[in-house]
Amino acid sequence: MNLYHRPGAQWLAYLVFYVVLAAVPFVVSDNFLLNQLSTYGVFAMLALSISLCWGFGGILNLGQGIPFGLGAYGMAMTMQMQSQDASNPMPPFMLNNSLDRLPLFWVPFWNTGVGITLALVVPTLFCAIFGWLMFRARVSGPFFAIMTLAMLSAWGTLILDIQPYTNGVNGITPPAPLKLGEIVVDPYSPAAYWTVLALLVLATVVAKLMTLSRFGLVVQSVRNDAERVRFLGYNVAGYETAIYTISGFFAAVAGCCWVMLTQYVSPAQFDTTFSLSMVIWAGIGGRMSLMGAILGAFLIQGAQSYLGDAFLNTWLLILGGFFILVVRFLPKGLIGLVESALGRLSSSTGGKTDGNGVSSIRSRLLQQPGE
Amino acid sequence: MAVGSFFTSFDLSAFINALILGISIASIWLIAALGLTIIYGAAGVINMAHGEFIMLGAYSSYMLQSFLGFPFVLCVPASFLIVALVGLVLERGLIRYLYKRPLDTLLATFGVSLVLMQGVRLIFGSDPKYLAVPPIFSSNIQFSFVNISVFRVVVLLVTLGIVTGLWALFYRTRFGVQVRAVMQDKEMAASFGVNADRVYMLTFALGAGLAGVAGSLFGVLNIVLPTMGASYVVQAFLVVVVGGGTLAGSVAAGGATGELQSIFAYFTNDTFARFLLFVLIVVFLRIRPQGLFAPSAKRR
Numbered sequence: 001m002n003l004y005h006r007p008g009a010q011w012l013a014y015l016v017f018y019v020v021l022a023a024v025p026f027v028v029s030d031n032f033l034l035n036q037l038s039t040y041g042v043f044a045m046l047a048l049s050i051s052l053c054w055g056f057g058g059i060l061n062l063g064q065g066i067p068f069g070l071g072a073y074g075m076a077m078t079m080q081m082q083s084q085d086a087s088n089p090m091p092p093f094m095l096n097n098s099l100d101r102l103p104l105f106w107v108p109f110w111n112t113g114v115g116i117t118l119a120l121v122v123p124t125l126f127c128a129i130f131g132w133l134m135f136r137a138r139v140s141g142p143f144f145a146i147m148t149l150a151m152l153s154a155w156g157t158l159i160l161d162i163q164p165y166t167n168g169v170n171g172i173t174p175p176a177p178l179k180l181g182e183i184v185v186d187p188y189s190p191a192a193y194w195t196v197l198a199l200l201v202l203a204t205v206v207a208k209l210m211t212l213s214r215f216g217l218v219v220q221s222v223r224n225d226a227e228r229v230r231f232l233g234y235n236v237a238g239y240e241t242a243i244y245t246i247s248g249f250f251a252a253v254a255g256c257c258w259v260m261l262t263q264y265v266s267p268a269q270f271d272t273t274f275s276l277s278m279v280i281w282a283g284i285g286g287r288m289s290l291m292g293a294i295l296g297a298f299l300i301q302g303a304q305s306y307l308g309d310a311f312l313n314t315w316l317l318i319l320g321g322f323f324i325l326v327v328r329f330l331p332k333g334l335i336g337l338v339e340s341a342l343g344r345l346s347s348s349t350g351g352k353t354d355g356n357g358v359s360s361i362r363s364r365l366l367q368q369p370g371e
Numbered sequence: 372m373a374v375g376s377f378f379t380s381f382d383l384s385a386f387i388n389a390l391i392l393g394i395s396i397a398s399i400w401l402i403a404a405l406g407l408t409i410i411y412g413a414a415g416v417i418n419m420a421h422g423e424f425i426m427l428g429a430y431s432s433y434m435l436q437s438f439l440g441f442p443f444v445l446c447v448p449a450s451f452l453i454v455a456l457v458g459l460v461l462e463r464g465l466i467r468y469l470y471k472r473p474l475d476t477l478l479a480t481f482g483v484s485l486v487l488m489q490g491v492r493l494i495f496g497s498d499p500k501y502l503a504v505p506p507i508f509s510s511n512i513q514f515s516f517v518n519i520s521v522f523r524v525v526v527l528l529v530t531l532g533i534v535t536g537l538w539a540l541f542y543r544t545r546f547g548v549q550v551r552a553v554m555q556d557k558e559m560a561a562s563f564g565v566n567a568d569r570v571y572m573l574t575f576a577l578g579a580g581l582a583g584v585a586g587s588l589f590g591v592l593n594i595v596l597p598t599m600g601a602s603y604v605v606q607a608f609l610v611v612v613v614g615g616g617t618l619a620g621s622v623a624a625g626g627a628t629g630e631l632q633s634i635f636a637y638f639t640n641d642t643f644a645r646f647l648l649f650v651l652i653v654v655f656l657r658i659r660p661q662g663l664f665a666p667s668a669k670r671r
Contacts, residue, residue, distance in 0.1 A: 060474050133653060137660040142417040142473055146608045147653065153605045154649035161642035272601065276481055283478060313493055320485030327479040328468060 004342040007212065013291060014208070018201050025190035035188045036305065038261050041196040043281065043297040045203055045254040050282040051293035052207055053247035056216065058223025059140070059240060063148030065275035066155050067123035067248035069265070071255025073159070073166070074119025076265040077109040079174035091172075097164035106165070112180065120252050127248030128241060135237040135244070140226065149272060156270030171266025178260050187261045196257050200294075203250050207290055210246070219243050280319065284326050286333025296333065384516035389637040390630065391519055397629025398527040401622060402588065403603040404610035405533060406581035408621040411611055413550050413574040415473050416466060419480040421607060422600025423487040424579050428454050428586025429595045430491055433500045443504045443591075447529075450583040458579020462572050470571070484600070492597040499594035502587070526588050533581065537618055550574055609652055615662020623663050628652070 003009050021041075028034055046068060053061045080091050089102050109115040130151065134144055159166050166172065178185045185192055210216050219239050222229050230236045259265050268274065277300070285296020300319070308315045330336050407421045418424075431453040432446035441449065461483060469476045508522045541547035552560035553570045561567045585603075593599065610628060614620030628648060635644030656662075 060477065130653065133657045137657045139656055139660045142477055143612055143656075143660075145474070145477060146417065146612050147656065150605055150609055150612075150649050150652065154646045157642045158646045161640070161646075272605075279478065279481075314489070316485050316489035317493070320482045320489065323485070324465065324479050324482035327475050327482065328465060331472070331475065 002343040002346050004339045014204060021197055022194065025193055031188035034190065034193050035261060038193045038196045039258065040298050040301050041200050042254045042258045042261065043301050044294040045200050046251055046278045047281040047285065047293040047297035048203055048207055048290055049247040049250035050278050051287050051290050053244055054282060055287035056211055056223065057219050057240060057243035059244055060145040061148050061244065062145050062275055062279065063152035064251050064278050065152050065270050067127055067251040068255040069155065069269035070123035070126065071119050071252030072259045072265040072269055074115065074122060075256040075259040076172040076174055077106060078112055078115030078119060079178050079259065079263065080172055081109045081115065082112060082179055083175050093167040094164060099164050103165050116256065119256050120249065123252040124245060124249045127245045131241040131244040135240040152270055152272060152275055156267050159270065160267045169267060171264060174263050177263065185260060187263065192261060199253060199257060203253065204290060280323050284323060284333055286335030288332055289335045292333050292335030295335065386637060388517060389633050391517060393630035393633030395519065395523040395527060396633050397626045398530040400606045400610050400629050401625030402526065402530040402533065402585045404607040404621050404625060405537065406578035407607050407611050408614065408616060408618060409574055409581065410578035412616045413554055414470065414571045417473065417477040419477055420484040420487060421582055422604030423484040424454050424458065424582035425586035425589060425603055426491065426597060426600040427457060427487065428583030429590030429599060430495060431583065432502055432587035432590055433595050436502060443502065447584055447587045450587040451580040454583025455576040455580030459572065459576040462575040466575060467571065488597050497597060499596050501594060502590040504591050522591055529588060534622060541618065613652055613655065613662055615665035617664045620662055620664035
């Protein structure tokens with residue numbers, strides 16, 4: 001059996017990967033670099049959520065910026081309100097836009113706990129409602145992708161438009177880092193890095209367990225043949241909505257972390273390019289693999305930060321070209337190379353080979369293994 | 372009281388102007404969506420690079436005009452040919468390998484759109500370019516209280532002309548019969564001797580060319596920028612989705628969405644109208660997921 005498909009080996013790979021990541025702050029003393037690496041962790045969480053939804057659920061989601069952005073705005077509003085007090089209840093930009101009192105939907109964000117809860121619940125709820133509407137109507141495949149894109153652009157324009165409440169294109173810039181009770185989360189500290197990493201590990205474990213569970217199996221069979229699963233008596237729309245909503249929740253968590261790290265949010269988080277780049281991370285790394293998607297995010301964002309300066313003008317050209325090549329020749333992403341390399345290794349060391357080609361193709365189609 | 376103040380603030384002539392503007396918006400969205408409709412309808416490919424094809428159309432008109440001194444009227448058909456050629460090359464080089472993976476065509480064409488956008492930015496820079504038109508196009512028509520720019524009428528007429536031409540092409544020519552046969556059932560059409568590969572290739576080129584025409588018109592309505600495609604492409608997609616991927620569907624959907632956008636914008640503002648329209652489309656798809664006029668027969 002291919003080592004790549006063995007759950008034990010997969011868990012070991014995750015363990016090694018995350019132990020290495022956890023050790024980074026002991027080596028890296030540059031706080032800005034650490035902050036940058038933490039944001040990569042956030043992007044990795046986004047790639048993970050895309051991999052869940054697209055790789056496992058077969059739902060191409062071009063609007064992952066919606067839950068991410070809504071979560072980020074919720075967190076930014078919470079952090080902004082932490083800097084306000086009873087004598088000065090309104091953020092400065094509202095005064096500049098001549099509002100005379102705090103808008104009603106800002107009021108719950110006085111309380112940090114309520115604020116963060118809202119930042120997670122609202123995007124999740126949105127995904128549940130939108131997903132349910134679409135999947136119940138059996139909108140799927142490219143049409144669903146387009147609708148997510150349209151919703152993304154609708155949210156972006158809306159937030160841009162209600163400038164007095166969201167500060168429009170300038171976005172919200174909370175003046176102080178996040179305070180949780182007495183603890184101040186310094187975005188440049190190793191603590192912030194470890195917080196993000198811990199959430200990423202948690203998300204990975206939950207996602208991995210989910211894909212191995214019965215629920216995950218049904219979701220994957222919906223991807224392979226929704227009609228057949230429907231005939232077997234499963235509620236396909238329910239499973240699709242569930243995986244879409246869970247992936248949206250992960251994106252909302254990522255949004256919260258992102259604002260915690262950068263102390264900034266703007267309608268740029270609703271740009272189509274940003275949402276599509278999440279798909280690119282997962283696509284290049286390997287959408288069928290959680291690990292592949294996570295590595296893809298680190299790889300592409302890292303390359304963008306370090307090669308992006310050298311190839312300032314041609315970076316998008318290179319990225320686009322590379323993405324085309326991956327889609328054309330490596331539908332499983334770069335991790336697919338690892339898979340076939342390990343597969344060759346195990347078959348050359350006496351692994352059982354399929355007798356005839358047809359059954360081999362059949363078993364590959366049927367397995368479509370998660371990792 | 373509230374109703375009364377609503378009616379006093381309701382200005383009939385302004386509302387009629389908004390309705391006329393709606394027709395113009397509809398024609399703009401429709402012409403942006405026509406190429407997309409054809410490519411999606413015939414080959415089932417979601418072409419994310421469509422916005423960049425529009426942008427290429429605008430830039431090829433700009434190039435022909437400022438370097439070769441073409442009059443604007445000639446630039447429009449010329450950019451049809453140029454962008455159709457680009458589409459042809461893309462189809463032969465990339466898309467034809469992906470017909471069996473519709474979601475991957477979406478992704479691959481997104482990669483293409485990145486490459487095209489950045490490529491054009493490298494060649495022409497990020498500063499806006501302008502297309503010059505004959506002075507008669509840049510004037511306004513004033514008819515009692517109705518006021519509309521001549522060029523918007525030109526866009527409307529070109530759109531009508533193209534829709535008629537496409538209808539004739541699909542329903543009155545041999546090629547049209549072949550395209551519709553391939554749309555309904557590729558294998559069956561192939562077994563009757565239709566070269567499906569060639570049909571896909573030509574429809575893709577045709578769709579790309581139409582984006583080129585749209586682009587050279589939009590270049591006059593707006594400024595020419597490497598990123599200009601992105602602002603049209605979402606609306607164009609929505610027209611295709613609401614219409615169901617057929618020509619008649621796109622015409623109806625373009626008309627309805629454009630008009631609704633203009634009416635909503637009259638009562639609120641442009642951005643909020645857009646939000647309202649998108650939400651309405653989601654609700655609409657809940658009721659009619661196949662779109663207004665979906666092809667009834669089996670697809671591939």
